[in-house]
Amino acid sequence: MRAEYIDDANQELYVLQYFDKVKESNHIVKMLKHEIKQEDNELDTMYIVLELEGHDLFDYLAQQIKGSSEEEILETSTYEDNLIKIIGGAALPLKQFHQHGIHGDVKLENFVLAKEQSQNDVFVKLIDFSTSVLENQSPTNEFIKRSVPYKAPEIWNTNNACVYEDPKKRPNIDQIVEYLYNDVNIDYHLTEEEQKEIKNRERQKIEDERFLKKLNNKKRGRLHCWFCGLC
Structure with missing residues (x-):
């Protein structure tokens, strides 16, 4: 993961995990799974799977x-x-x-x-x-x-x-x-x-x-x- 994106990715994950524990959050998109892998280029890659919704x-x-x-x-x-x-x-x-x-x-x-x-x-x-x-x-x-x-x-x-x-x-x-x-x-x-x-x-x-x-x-x-x- 490029250095300039690390903070963004970590904050995205932090907020999603936070609202996963909030009872009244049916209008916040849900995270189904996340995983951090080290790729061949030795840079970590974060994968976040969200629930499937429609158009913006x-x-x-x-x-x-x-x-x-x-x-x-x-x-x-x-x-x-x-x-x-x-x-x-x-x-x-x-x-x-x-x-x-x-x-x-x-x-x-x-x-x-x-x-x-x-x-x-x-x-x-x-x-x-x-x-x-x-x-x-x-x-x-x-x-x-x-x-x-x-x-x-x-x-x-x-x-x-x-x-x-x-x-x-x-x-x-x-x-x-x-x-x-x-x-x-x-x-x-x-x-x-x-x-x-x-x-x-x-x-x-x-x-x-x-x-x-x-x-x-x-x-x-x-x-x-x-x-x-x-x-």
Whole structure:
């Protein structure tokens, strides 16, 4: 194993082993087995076997909007309803994780669909814990540096460790919802030029405000302060 990956691999294993002992962790992906072997090149290789789940939320949303024009996506409620399900589904894994630590790399690719789904909700599980920090650990400068490009809500608009020391400095739920909504919109169906065009249109501003109000009204009970690790 290359030296630069050792800490990541060890942290991934540590977090998986930790949650294996946590009773309420059905939204955290489970490790089935792990093994460390010395290969021919004399470098240790770590193998981690996880339970098999489905697509990540990035691919899931892409499938939901496939074949729809950008105008249709922005003007119909179908896209909004799907987005509400996705953000609401992502809240539960974060609730469970943030009772024990900070994930540090919150993005749609790190949520995967569980094999068993209901018709009304999107049941997802959280993955990828190499940059996570549990409550019995301390965040490092490397953790902060590596997480910033992904704008993880835990460290969004904050300096190094203040989110761990002072929960009041963390973003509130409205900021996080808006962050996720904007992030999803940019990731999926808008090029850079299209982003500029739509941002200049008053209709888009109205659509955004209407969506955020709808999301907060429908999912307020699930998207709470724990979404950003306040509790």
